[in-house]
Amino acid sequence: MLQRLGPFMRRPAGQLAPVVRGLSSGSVSIKVPLNFWAGKRRASHEKCIKENVYEPATGKILCHLEPCDAVDVDQAVKAAKLAFGHWSKMSGMERARIMIKAAHIIESRREEIAQMEVIDNGKSITEARLDVDSARLCIEYYAGLANTLAGNSMVFKPSPLTPVTAVMLAEIYAEAGAPESLFSVVQGGQETGSLLCHHPDVAKVSFTGSVPTGRKIMEMASKGVKPVTLELGGKSPLLIFQDSDLENAVRGALMANFLSQGQVCSNGTRVFVHENILPQFLEEVVKRTQRIEIGDPLLDNTRMGALVSQPHLDKVLSFVDQAKKEGATVLCGGEPFVPTDPKLRGGYYMTPCVLGECKDEMTCVREEIFGPVMSVLSFETEEEVLQRANDTTMGLAAGVFTRDVKRAHRVVENLKAGSCFINNYNITPVEVPFGGFKMSGIGRENGQVTIEYYSQLKTVFVEMGDVDSLF
Ligand SMILES: NC(=O)C1=CN([C@@H]2O[C@H](COP(=O)(O)OP(=O)(O)OC[C@H]3O[C@@H](n4cnc5c(N)ncnc54)[C@H](O)[C@@H]3O)[C@@H](O)[C@H]2O)C=CC1
Numbered sequence: 001m002l003q004r005l006g007p008f009m010r011r012p013a014g015q016l017a018p019v020v021r022g023l024s025s026g027s028v029s030i031k032v033p034l035n036f037w038a039g040k041r042r043a044s045h046e047k048c049i050k051e052n053v054y055e056p057a058t059g060k061i062l063c064h065l066e067p068c069d070a071v072d073v074d075q076a077v078k079a080a081k082l083a084f085g086h087w088s089k090m091s092g093m094e095r096a097r098i099m100i101k102a103a104h105i106i107e108s109r110r111e112e113i114a115q116m117e118v119i120d121n122g123k124s125i126t127e128a129r130l131d132v133d134s135a136r137l138c139i140e141y142y143a144g145l146a147n148t149l150a151g152n153s154m155v156f157k158p159s160p161l162t163p164v165t166a167v168m169l170a171e172i173y174a175e176a177g178a179p180e181s182l183f184s185v186v187q188g189g190q191e192t193g194s195l196l197c198h199h200p201d202v203a204k205v206s207f208t209g210s211v212p213t214g215r216k217i218m219e220m221a222s223k224g225v226k227p228v229t230l231e232l233g234g235k236s237p238l239l240i241f242q243d244s245d246l247e248n249a250v251r252g253a254l255m256a257n258f259l260s261q262g263q264v265c266s267n268g269t270r271v272f273v274h275e276n277i278l279p280q281f282l283e284e285v286v287k288r289t290q291r292i293e294i295g296d297p298l299l300d301n302t303r304m305g306a307l308v309s310q311p312h313l314d315k316v317l318s319f320v321d322q323a324k325k326e327g328a329t330v331l332c333g334g335e336p337f338v339p340t341d342p343k344l345r346g347g348y349y350m351t352p353c354v355l356g357e358c359k360d361e362m363t364c365v366r367e368e369i370f371g372p373v374m375s376v377l378s379f380e381t382e383e384e385v386l387q388r389a390n391d392t393t394m395g396l397a398a399g400v401f402t403r404d405v406k407r408a409h410r411v412v413e414n415l416k417a418g419s420c421f422i423n424n425y426n427i428t429p430v431e432v433p434f435g436g437f438k439m440s441g442i443g444r445e446n447g448q449v450t451i452e453y454y455s456q457l458k459t460v461f462v463e464m465g466d467v468d469s470l471f
C-alpha cells in the first residue's frame with residue numbers, strides 16, 4: 001500500500017502521528033502535479049500563482065493547486081477528442097472489459113482510496129469506504145450497459161477544495177487500459193470551469209454544484225448550444241406522520257441530515273413532524289445527535305469529521321446565528337468544535353445542530369445550508385404539510401415516514417421532488433436515476449436513463465429500391 005502511495009509525500013518522520021491503517025491525519029503532503037492528461041500527471045504550463053489546499057481534518061496545507069489556463073484546457077480537450085476517436089471504434093465488449101478492470105483496481109485499492117478521500121474531503125473513513133464502493137458499483141453497472149453502446153471521453157474539473165482523488169481515478173482508468181486521455185483531470189476554479197464550458201470541442205457539460213453556479217454554467221453552455229446536465233442544490237423536506245415508527249423516523253432524520261457533515265445535496269433538512277409526536281421526536285433526535293462521535297475522520301469510530309473548509313464552516317455557523325436571531329431555538333450543537341487531539345486543533349469541526357421552533361419563512365428553512373443543521377417544523381394536517389413541503393424553488397429529494405401505505409403513496413405522488421423516499425432516506429443505488437425537479441437541476445445521473453443524456457440519436461435511412469420522385 002505504501003508503494004502505491006508513492007506520489008503522496010509523507011512529512012518528515014519526526015512529525016508523523018500514530019498511523020491509522022496506513023495514513024494518519026496531518027501526515028500527508030502532496031507534491032506531485034494534480035492535472036492528468038495524455039497518460040500522465042502534469043503541472044500547469046505557465047508558472048501560475050499556486051493556491052494552498054488545506055486538509056479539512058487538521059487545517060494543514062495538503063497540496064498546492066495550479067489552476068489550468070486556456071492552453072492547458074485546450075491540450076486536455078484536444079487529447080480527449082483523440083481518445084474519443086479510439087474509444088468509439090472499440091467494440092462494446094472491449095470497452096466493458098476495461099471498465100470492469102478499473103472496477104477491480106478500485107476494489108483492490110479500496111482502503112487507500114478511501115483514506116485519501118478522507119484526507120482530501122474531511123468526511124469519516126466509514127463513509128469514504130462506502131463512497132469508494134459506490135464508485136466501483138457505478139463503473140460495474142455501466143460496464144454492463146457498455147456492451148451495446150458508443151462511449152464518451154471526459155475532461156473532469158474537480159472542486160478546487162478537493163483536488164486529490166479524481167487524479168487517482170484517472171490513473172486507474174489508464175492502468176485498466178483505457179485510451180490515453182479518455183478520462184482527464186484539469187484543476188482550477190471558476191476560470192478553468194468556464195474555459196471548459198466555452199471550449200468548442202466540448203460537446204456536453206455536466207455540472208454538480210450550487211444553483212447560482214449552475215445558472216452560470218447553463219448560460220455559458222448556451223453560447224455553444226451545448227446540452228447540460230445540472231445536479232444542483234436542495235432544501236428537501238422530510239415528513240414524519242403521527243403513525244410513523246418513531247425509532248425509524250429518528251434514524252431516518254439523522255441519515256437525512258448528518259452524512260458528510262451535512263454536505264449532501266439531497267439532505268432532508270426541513271424535517272416536518274406531526275405536532276402530536278413532536279416532543280418525543282425532538283427528545284430522541286437531540287439525544288442521538290449529541291452522541292455523534294466527532295473527531296479524527298480517519299478513525300473507525302468517528303461518525304462526523306470536518307467540514308470542507310474554514311470559510312464554509314464560518315458560513316454554516318453564521319446560518320445558525322441567523323436562525324437564532326430569527327427566533328429558532330438551538331436544541332443542540334451549532335458550535336465550533338475543537339478536538340482534544342492537538343494535531344486536529346486547526347481542523348474545521350462543528351457540533352451537529354438541531355433547530356427547534358422553526359417557521360417556514362426563516363432563512364434556515366428557506367436556504368440550503370450544506371452543513372450539519374437540521375431544522376424541525378411542526379404540522380397538523382397532510383394537506384397543509386404537502387403545501388409547505390412543496391413551497392420551495394428546489395426539488396431534489398423528499399421523504400415520508402408513515403405506516404399507512406396509502407398515505408405514503410398519496411404523499412409521494414404530490415411531492416415535487418426527483419427522488420422520494422418512503423420510510424427511509426438518502427438511499428442512492430446506482431441502478432436508480434437521481435436528479436432534481438425545479439431549480440435542483442436538469443437531467444439524471446445513475447440508472448439506464450442517464451445514457452440518453454450522454455448520447456446523440458442518429459437516424460439513418462437506407463433506400464433499397466428506387467427513389468419515388470414527385471418531379
Ligand atoms: N445534485 C447533486 O447531485 C449534488 C449537488 N451538490 C450541490 O453543490 C453545492 C456545493 O458544492 P460547491 O462546490 O460548493 O458548489 P459551487 O457551485 O460553489 O462550485 C461547484 C464547482 O463549480 C466551479 N465554479 C464555480 N463558479 C464557476 C463559474 N463561474 N464557472 C465555471 N465553474 C465554476 C467550482 O470551481 C466548483 O468546481 C451545493 O449546492 C450542493 O447541494 C453537491 C453534491 C451533489
